[in-house]
Amino acid sequence: MTTSSDLASCASMKVLNLKQDPGLKDAMDADALSLSRLLQTSMLRMTGEFLNEVAGTVDYLAFRLSQDYRQYGVLASRLQDVDVSKLNNNQRMAFFINVYNALTVDSLCHLKTLPASTLDVENFWTTNAYLIGPHTYTLDQIEHGILRGNKAHPSSGTPVLSPADPRLEHRLPNLDPRIHFALNCGAKTCPVVRVYSESNLEAALETATNSYLLQEVQVTEGVLKLPQILEWYQQDFADDQEGMLRWIQVYVDEAASAAITDILTPGITGPKIQYFYDWSLNTA
Structure with a gap:
């Protein structure tokens, strides 16, 4: 269940997956990792649909007005029902990489006016969040608190999750630096986005790392x-x-x-x- 502290944190964040349209209810009972793959696959499909391949730009206005984006919102709302504690370490890594990348695009779609850069959006990584199970997770909390094992944030020099935070239960015990080539923050120099699963995790991380460093x-x-x-x-x-x-x-x-x-x-x-x-x- 959602605790009072989580509700308080919701009030100070932009939790993007709280509402659900009953008319678009998806009856499929997906587990956490399957759901994360559906979210990221859906985002990639929509990004491709609204991509101008000649200019290399995305029409986010058309994106957020589309029926597909409404369907995506239903999928995202189902994150409230998943139990992350049932995932092993590889499953958890794949899950949170997929969710992070999907949340990044969803966060951009919720902006009334798109910036020239995500740096122009105040607290972009610390306010945009999904409710996953009973807890909210911002972009920073997913990247630094979970995927980096709660190592210090490079900007603040301190961890993003406190020692008593219940979400620490889900942090990865070993930091794999290749995650940095799997996460996309919405900038041009960010890595290419892929869909991660337990079965493809090692190969996909290795491919992402090799592709990114060869190019950059x-x-x-x-x-x-x-x-x-x-x-x-x-x-x-x-x-x-x-x-x-x-x-x-x-x-x-x-x-x-x-x-x-x-x-x-x-x-x-x-x-x-x-x-x-x-x-x-x-x-x-």
Whole structure:
């Protein structure tokens, strides 16, 4: 059941899955992981439907006015009935990755005016939430509290869930840094979204990591350009920058790998490192 503290937190958040349209009730009894796959599959289908492939933009206005989006709302409301405690660690990881990515797009669809960047939306990651079982989860709470095992948020330096928070029961015991290449925050430099399941989790995470780093890590005019994810979450990959570079080296192309070798070799003046991130939103 939903506790009084959860109701209080709902009041301070934008909980997007509280309402349900009885006329669109989906009778299928899906378990938590199946439901999360349905949510993410539905979001991907709608994004494709309203994508301008030439311009690379999404028409979010048409998106949120569509019948499919109303149907999605029914699916999202059913998250209130799932029991996350029944999921093993791999199932829980796949579930929360799918839900995070679906919640990101749903949060954008709820905005009256779309920003140039999600950075322009006040408290975007700390207020938009879903009610999952008896507890609310914001984007930050899913990413940092659950998927990162409640490691400190890179901005605040503190965990997002307190030691007494009942949601800590669902945090992942081991942080897999490849989650950073599976989560999409709505920006252009974010990774491509996939649908995750227990059976495809390992292969999908490995593919996502390889695809993202091959595309984003580049050597240009003597500069090794790295997505800022690697700077913000360096401690998730290794204890220091050297360790992080060694971690990503197996995924990058030949030129980037050679540049990393030069950087890590004593006595060789390797290329400079430059971090970048494009927060622009793809909107029509």
